[in-house]
Amino acid sequence: LLASSAASDVYKRQYQTLTINEAYTTQADGTVVPLPDNAVNESLPHAAADAPAYNRLREAVITHTGLEIGATIHLDYTLSTKAGFYPALEVCETLTEPAASVKDRRIEITVPAGTELRYDPAMKPRRTGDTYTWQFRNLAAYYDEGYTPQNGEGRPTLCATTFTSTADALSRIARTERDIVKVPGLARQSKDETLNCLLYTSPSPRDRSLS
Numbered sequence: 198l199l200a201s202s203a204a205s206d207v208y209k210r211q212y213q214t215l216t217i218n219e220a221y222t223t224q225a226d227g228t229v230v231p232l233p234d235n236a237v238n239e240s241l242p243h244a245a246a247d248a249p250a251y252n253r254l255r256e257a258v259i260t261h262t263g264l265e266i267g268a269t270i271h272l273d274y275t276l277s278t279k280a281g282f283y284p285a286l287e288v289c290e291t292l293t294e295p296a297a298s299v300k301d302r303r304i305e306i307t308v309p310a311g312t313e314l315r316y317d318p319a320m321k322p323r324r325t326g327d328t329y330t331w332q333f334r335n336l337a338a339y340y341d342e343g344y345t346p347q348n349g350e351g352r353p354t355l356c357a358t359t360f361t362s363t364a365d366a367l368s369r370i371a372r373t374e375r376d377i378v379k380v381p382g383l384a385r386q387s388k389d390e391t392l393n394c395l396l397y398t399s400p401s402p403r404d405r406s407l408s
């Protein structure tokens with residue numbers, strides 16, 4: 198990744214653990230600048246503002262230093278999730294970065310033994326046991342300009358899920374709605390935001406190859 202000052206990832210500390218395996222900057226002359234001790238900071242994700250149902254979410258903001266023209270950012274992290282947190286795994290990872298080309302991006306997903314992971318057949322991974330690995334190289338930067346598609350539309354995206362079908366995912370949304378109604382004192386606003394989030398992450402028409 199070139200010329201970017203910060204990266205971030207959203208997770209829930211009760212059920213998920215974020216581990217930074219490696220993070221440093223290589224400058225144009227080969228000088229390696231390690232991540233400072235105060236470079237990883239937690240915050241409430243912007244999207245969770247005014248949404249009480251989501252204020253246990255955390256976003257880890259990783260700030261890289263030593264940046265200059267021609268510098269390369271190296272970041273390797275693992276997000277581990279406890280069993281029982283997700284009804285199913287659903288990944289929709291945009292592969293390109295704003296105003297920065299990506300030299301090398303590797304994504305590994307490890308699922309519980311015996312669980313089938315479905316993914317876009319056009320992006321076939323290397324599989325070792327229950328671990329699926331995708332490798333992407335030399336991805337061009339994108340530029341977020343006005344009147345252009347938002348939310349990653351039109352950009353290369355890796356989609357994968359352990360839902361058995363689109364119908365399975367939609368039935369889970371319906372069950373979640375019924376469960377939320379049973380929670381005493383939960384504001385209608387929180388309910389609506391929860392459902393909107395689930396609907397946003399359900400498979401889109403272009404991802405129906407996953408079903």
